Amino acid sequence: MDTQNGTLDEALERLHATGPEFRGYLANHGPMAVEALVRHGQSRTVHRWLDHYSAKLEDVPSARERITEANWQEALGDPQRVTDWTTYFTHAVAEHPWREVLAAWWPRLLPGIAGAATHPVIRVGHAVRTLLEEGEEEPRIAELAHAIGYWAARHTTLPVAVEPTGAASPAAALDALPHIADQQVSPLQGLAQLPDTPGWAAAAEAVAAPQDPEAARDQLAAVVRASTHRYVDYAHGDAILLVHAATAPNAVLRTLPALPRPLWAPSLRAAWAASAALTSLYSPDDALPPLRAGSLTPDEVFARATAHGDEHAIKLTDTALDVASWTPEGDDRALAAALRALALIPPED
Numbered sequence: 001m002d003t004q005n006g007t008l009d010e011a012l013e014r015l016h017a018t019g020p021e022f023r024g025y026l027a028n029h030g031p032m033a034v035e036a037l038v039r040h041g042q043s044r045t046v047h048r049w050l051d052h053y054s055a056k057l058e059d060v061p062s063a064r065e066r067i068t069e070a071n072w073q074e075a076l077g078d079p080q081r082v083t084d085w086t087t088y089f090t091h092a093v094a095e096h097p098w099r100e101v102l103a104a105w106w107p108r109l110l111p112g113i114a115g116a117a118t119h120p121v122i123r124v125g126h127a128v129r130t131l132l133e134e135g136e137e138e139p140r141i142a143e144l145a146h147a148i149g150y151w152a153a154r155h156t157t158l159p160v161a162v163e164p165t166g167a168a169s170p171a172a173a174l175d176a177l178p179h180i181a182d183q184q185v186s187p188l189q190g191l192a193q194l195p196d197t198p199g200w201a202a203a204a205e206a207v208a209a210p211q212d213p214e215a216a217r218d219q220l221a222a223v224v225r226a227s228t229h230r231y232v233d234y235a236h237g238d239a240i241l242l243v244h245a246a247t248a249p250n251a252v253l254r255t256l257p258a259l260p261r262p263l264w265a266p267s268l269r270a271a272w273a274a275s276a277a278l279t280s281l282y283s284p285d286d287a288l289p290p291l292r293a294g295s296l297t298p299d300e301v302f303a304r305a306t307a308h309g310d311e312h313a314i315k316l317t318d319t320a321l322d323v324a325s326w327t328p329e330g331d332d333r334a335l336a337a338a339l340r341a342l343a344l345i346p347p348e349d
Contacts, residue, residue: 007047008046008130009138010047010139011034011046012142013139014054015028015030016142021082021116022057022058027120029053030054030311031127031146032123032315037049045306049309053348060083063084064083066087075152076152077152077153077154081153089101089105089152090145098131103259103260109121109151109152109155112155113270114157118247119150119154122247123150124147126254127144131144132254132258158194162269162273164209165205168206170219170223170272171225171226173206178197178198179197180194180197181196183282185281194280209272211265216268219268220249220252224250224319227249227279231245231341232288232291234283234288235337235341235344239340239344239345240312242278242279242282244278245279249272252271255267288340292336304317304339309348313338313345317338320334320335320338321334321335
């Protein structure tokens with residue numbers, strides 16, 4: 001990851017002067033996209049990309065009331081308190097090691113992984129990856145505080161409890177999930193349909209859920225791979241929202257090394273439930289024609305995503321390159337998922 005010239009830190013400092021959402025509900029993808037761009041050797045494009053993207057962003061919302069250990073529960077899931085939450089976590093990471101703060105709050109936040117279409121946990125995953133692999137510079141620790149604060153403000157639980165107890169692989173379980181009746185809806189409206197979708201809970205619980213930490217980690221990687229591969233065939237259900245069926249569990253996977261091992265199995269369960277829900281919300285019945293990456297290398301695919309410019313395409317390509325790196329021979333289908341996103345998601349002007 002090219003951070004020697006401080007490009008990432010400069011970009012994060014710019015972004016921390018903006019709010020986590022705009023137009024009422026759209027997530028600010030800036031921190032996630034710039035982290036991916038820098039990681040994949042595209043530092044020279046970051047500020048130009050951000051100049052364009054930041055034109056749509058809004059100011060940091062006004063603070064309301066101080067959050068404390070005594071009153072945090074009443075503010076959980078209240079998007080009007082997002083700046084209060086950011087302030088709380090900014091103080092927390094200034095007073096305690098960031099891993100300690102993350103470990104304390106992860107089990108509190110994990111049930112609300114579905115909040116804001118999983119954007120908060122994805123933002124956390126990008127922040128943690130940089131802290132673990134590239135160093136603990138102040139803007140990167142600040143970014144974690146912003147990301148956790150956003151998650152606390154948008155904390156949203158699924159309306160159906162999922163406790164996997166079966167033996168199915170993630171790929172088989174995703175294929176067997178029933179779909180909600182009306183898919184032309186927002187994520188919250190779609191989630192509200194899950195309790196009335198016949199067989200949904202049973203299908204979601206048919207996936208295997210190992211309790212051993214290492215097995216849970218491997219199963220979580222299998223969820224990421226299956227969701228990424230599935231995007232190639234079914235992304236036309238919603239090319240943007242189905243990105244998160246892969247990027248949300250991958251964000252959790254990236255965070256595992258910073259968490260105590262007893263939290264790994266619960267993390268798998270929550271990530272699987274979120275991915276399964278998004279799959280049911282936006283998957284069509286018919287598959288797209290096959291697509292292959294062919295001779296394209298991972299670097300070439302990411303260069304195409306950079307030129308395309310859409311933040312969702314950049315994020316999915318970032319995850320697709322993770323999946324492709326897990327096998328020595330690469331993964332054509334993972335790279336094809338990135339190309340599918342580039343084909344279906346309109347490019348930035």
